[in-house]
Amino acid sequence: MSGRTTALTPPPEAGPPVRHPDAPAPGELIGAHYEYCFGCGGGVPHGLHVEARAGEGVSITAEFRVKEAHQGAPGLAHGGVLATALDETLGSLGWMLRVIAVTGRLETDYLLPVPVDAVLHLRAEVTAVHGRKIYCTATGRIGGPEGPVAVHAEALFIEVKVDHFIENGRPAEIQATLANPDQVKVARAFEVNP
Numbered sequence: 001m002s003g004r005t006t007a008l009t010p011p012p013e014a015g016p017p018v019r020h021p022d023a024p025a026p027g028e029l030i031g032a033h034y035e036y037c038f039g040c041g042g043g044v045p046h047g048l049h050v051e052a053r054a055g056e057g058v059s060i061t062a063e064f065r066v067k068e069a070h071q072g073a074p075g076l077a078h079g080g081v082l083a084t085a086l087d088e089t090l091g092s093l094g095w096m097l098r099v100i101a102v103t104g105r106l107e108t109d110y111l112l113p114v115p116v117d118a119v120l121h122l123r124a125e126v127t128a129v130h131g132r133k134i135y136c137t138a139t140g141r142i143g144g145p146e147g148p149v150a151v152h153a154e155a156l157f158i159e160v161k162v163d164h165f166i167e168n169g170r171p172a173e174i175q176a177t178l179a180n181p182d183q184v185k186v187a188r189a190f191e192v193n194p
């Protein structure tokens, strides 16, 4: 790499990520954050159904099996679907910091084609935090957790409050979600990040 500076390069004053004391234990399965999330929700038949687990430090591991509905070229995963799998895994890092964050920027390198039926073994980690900005990377490997890297991403997530979703989401889905006290309780708890 050339050492070029982009929006994905943490500034010198950025700090190291700190695993929240209430983060899920390494290996613990992290359930879907929303049933109708295209990345992780069980209520989306053609969704990715990414299954994420807490990792060591401020990291996440996840698996995604490529299905027929995810093709771009014949028999191969669509690049946008692979970016979604990376994005979803990166989004789960909020559990380790106990903050809610959304993707601001996602830069993806495609290194190997990923066939239908392959399992993408994903790993994401936070590299630095600066204010609301969370710098992170993710890789997706095929053939096993130690297999060759097929996709790689550098990303910048931006911390937001629950109000981000309440103010911007479609009213029908927002009202249905707010009617679920468990969902609201979890989301609000993330806003307090001692």
Ligand SMILES: CCCCCCCCCC(=O)SCCNC(=O)CCNC(=O)[C@H](O)C(C)(C)COP(=O)(O)OP(=O)(O)OC[C@H]1O[C@@H](n2cnc3c(N)ncnc32)[C@H](O)[C@@H]1OP(=O)(O)O
Pocket (backbone or CB within 6 Å): 007, 033, 039, 087, 088, 091, 092, 100, 101, 102, 103, 104, 105, 131, 132, 133, 156, 158, 160, 187
């Ligand atoms: C309940 C849990 C939900 C979890 C969902 C996870 C799902 C998986 C992840 C996703 O797919 S999230 C969906 C895709 N992303 C979005 O829809 C985000 C759309 N963008 C926005 O809503 C706003 O642009 C955003 C909240 C990201 C930022 O707007 P703000 O007004 O809050 O922030 P602001 O513009 O003041 O920027 C704050 C800082 O971030 C920087 N920044 C913001 N957007 C950036 C960007 N795109 N690239 C680089 N830097 C960015 C900005 O320069 C600034 O840096 P400084 O503090 O140093 O000045």
